[in-house]
Amino acid sequence: MVGVEQISVFLENKPGRLQHVTQKLGDAGVSIRAFVVAEAGEFGMIRVIVDNPVVALDTLRKEGFVCSRTEVLCVEIPDAPGELARLSLRLEKASVNIDYAYAFLTTTEKAIIVIKMDKTEEGLGALQGDYRILTAEEIQEL
Amino acid sequence: MFWQEDLETMARPDLEKLQLKRLRATVDRLVDSPFYGPVLRERGIGRSSIGNLGDLSSLPFTRKTDLRDSYPMGLMIANRRDLVRLHASSGTTGKPTVVFYTKKDIDVWSDMIARCMAMVGVIPDDVFQNIVGYGLFTGGLGFHYGAEKLGVLTVPSATGRTTLQIELMKDFHVNAVHSTPSYALHLAEVARSSGLDPAEDLDLRIGMFGAEFWSDNTRPRLEAALGVDAFDSYGLSEMYGPGVAFECEERNGLHVWEDIFIAEVIDPKTGEQVGEGEKGELVLTTLVRDAMPLLRYRTGDITRILATDRCSCGRTHIRLEKFLGRTDDMLKIRGVNVFPSQIEHILMDIPELSENYQIELETRGLMDEITVVSEIGKDAFTGEVSDLMNLRQGVESIFASKIGLRIRVRFVEPGTIERSTGKAKRIIDRRKEE
Numbered sequence: 012m013v014g015v016e017q018i019s020v021f022l023e024n025k026p027g028r029l030q031h032v033t034q035k036l037g038d039a040g041v042s043i044r045a046f047v048v049a050e051a052g053e054f055g056m057i058r059v060i061v062d063n064p065v066v067a068l069d070t071l072r073k074e075g076f077v078c079s080r081t082e083v084l085c086v087e088i089p090d091a092p093g094e095l096a097r098l099s100l101r102l103e104k105a106s107v108n109i110d111y112a113y114a115f116l117t118t119t120e121k122a123i124i125v126i127k128m129d130k131t132e133e134g135l136g137a138l139q140g141d142y143r144i145l146t147a148e149e150i151q152e153l
Numbered sequence: 154m155f156w157q158e159d160l161e162t163m164a165r166p167d168l169e170k171l172q173l174k175r176l177r178a179t180v181d182r183l184v185d186s187p188f189y190g191p192v193l194r195e196r197g198i199g200r201s202s203i204g205n206l207g208d209l210s211s212l213p214f215t216r217k218t219d220l221r222d223s224y225p226m227g228l229m230i231a232n233r234r235d236l237v238r239l240h241a242s243s244g245t246t247g248k249p250t251v252v253f254y255t256k257k258d259i260d261v262w263s264d265m266i267a268r269c270m271a272m273v274g275v276i277p278d279d280v281f282q283n284i285v286g287y288g289l290f291t292g293g294l295g296f297h298y299g300a301e302k303l304g305v306l307t308v309p310s311a312t313g314r315t316t317l318q319i320e321l322m323k324d325f326h327v328n329a330v331h332s333t334p335s336y337a338l339h340l341a342e343v344a345r346s347s348g349l350d351p352a353e354d355l356d357l358r359i360g361m362f363g364a365e366f367w368s369d370n371t372r373p374r375l376e377a378a379l380g381v382d383a384f385d386s387y388g389l390s391e392m393y394g395p396g397v398a399f400e401c402e403e404r405n406g407l408h409v410w411e412d413i414f415i416a417e418v419i420d421p422k423t424g425e426q427v428g429e430g431e432k433g434e435l436v437l438t439t440l441v442r443d444a445m446p447l448l449r450y451r452t453g454d455i456t457r458i459l460a461t462d463r464c465s466c467g468r469t470h471i472r473l474e475k476f477l478g479r480t481d482d483m484l485k486i487r488g489v490n491v492f493p494s495q496i497e498h499i500l501m502d503i504p505e506l507s508e509n510y511q512i513e514l515e516t517r518g519l520m521d522e523i524t525v526v527s528e529i530g531k532d533a534f535t536g537e538v539s540d541l542m543n544l545r546q547g548v549e550s551i552f553a554s555k556i557g558l559r560i561r562v563r564f565v566e567p568g569t570i571e572r573s574t575g576k577a578k579r580i581i582d583r584r585k586e587e
Contacts, residue, residue, distance in 0.1 A: 021564070021566060049538050077566065077567055078536075080536070
């Protein structure tokens with residue numbers, strides 16, 4: 012695996028479900044680095060990048076949640092105007108599609124973009140050298 | 154294996170001779186009975202009026218309401234002192250329906266069950282766990298007596314206490330189980346969540362599933378979940394209880410015991426027998442019942458006669474097609490008739506969906522809306538919204554083409570739908586009363 016593991020959890024779109032899943036992760040001592048909620052009417056899902064995916068997945072499955080793992084890249088970019096456009100252009104030139112992406116800020120002047128691509132290896136190739144791609148260990152250290 | 158081989162494999166002409174003899178004897182006993190007497194006399198039927206089996210159609214139907222209206226003992230014609238047991242089905246409306254048994258009835262019923270169990274391969278060396286309600290419900294004691302008669306070590310675990318059920322199966326190396334299909338799937342789910350795979354870690358070989366209609370597509374799921382061959386069990390308390398008809402090793406139709414019942418399939422609207430092999434309502438006449446003989450009882454269950462020739466298992470008794478449902482269960486949605494079992498059949502064919510589902514009915518505006526609520530399968534979730542949307546659309550279009558009805562599909566999280574230890578609650582009807 013070239014990227015890091017993102018966990019998606021199926022949730023019904025109704026009050027309390029986000030609370031429930033994040034509470035279980037919190038109780039297990041799992042820290043969420045980034046998340047996004049996707050919704051499609053009556054159901055939705057939360058996608059999370061966590062410090063410890065193994066514990067997170069184990070906890071969620073024991074609690075009966077339906078989850079899956081997806082490989083994503085965590086790319087560090089400067090927290091400055093035009094940087095996301097520059098990153099996107101780089102991927103476009105490599106014919107890599109961004110299926111979805113979300114961002115998180117750290118205490119530094121950098122932002123980290125989580126990107127799900129159709130061709131992760133090619134995407135990595137297009138970005139490597141110019142961008143810092145975070146490893147699972149680095150995510151854990153954040 | 155046979156339990157009463159001579160009776161189970163009797164040549165058709167002999168079987169019909171036996172039926173005629175027993176039908177005559179039954180009618181003779183009923184001519185002066187309080188319930189049937191007046192109805193039979195009105196139709197000019199007396200002793201020896203029955204010349205051949207075709208005369209059956211001159212006899213009156215008996216309906217569930219007749220049992221209810223004759224509560225508590227109006228249909229019972231044996232000597233009160235000869236009775237040894239009663240069973241009753243819960244009356245959701247009005248009085249319960251009660252059935253009575255003499256010692257002879259219990260013997261016949263136990264033989265029926267013993268035949269069924271032997272037919273699917275249960276042997277006296279086996280250990281059998283009977284995971285259905287004991288008490289007024291016929292499933293528990295009925296199977297229990299039959300299993301004992303067959304000589305099988307029987308674990309009367311009844312329902313509930315799911316973890317204990319699994320422990321018993323493991324510790325006593327249980328080979329055969331009897332339960333509702335929905336509770337069996339729940340048991341397997343609970344076992345797996347505690348790290349035990351029933352298919353691998355238990356000695357189960359045979360699963361007998363009844364009291365709910367289940368579809369052919371549910372069979373591979375039951376078999377994979379428990380590591381058994383799954384057999385369909387049909388019965389109703391009005392006809393002793395379970396054991397009336399049962400699948401043999403062929404699992405292509407259920408043999409109905411024709412030395413004990415005469416089976417007819419009728420058009421529920423006209424009451425006429427349907428053409429050969431056509432679908433209709435099963436009507437049963439008891440042939441040897443002591444305490445409570447019933448003529449042409451309208452079961453309300455929809456099936457058809459699949460085969461009347463000798464089965465490859467050797468039995469001559471006719472085979473009924475796996476039941477579609479009960480006429481009462483039929484849903485009428487925007488003019489389309491649909492049985493819940495048809496919906497289940499489609500759902501169970503889609504591997505991404507779990508066994509847990511419910512059918513919700515609502516009124517929106519002036520229209521009835523039907524929604525299938527399905528727990529998303531654990532292995533099917535890819536994490537992509539589009540995959541779920543495609544799955545939903547796929548299921549909805551299968552419903553549209555196979556049932557001819559727009560049925561909405563809603564995915565819910567696992568564990569959302571209430572689990573039952575007996576008959577699963579599949580229909581949530583929130584339609585406004587007219």
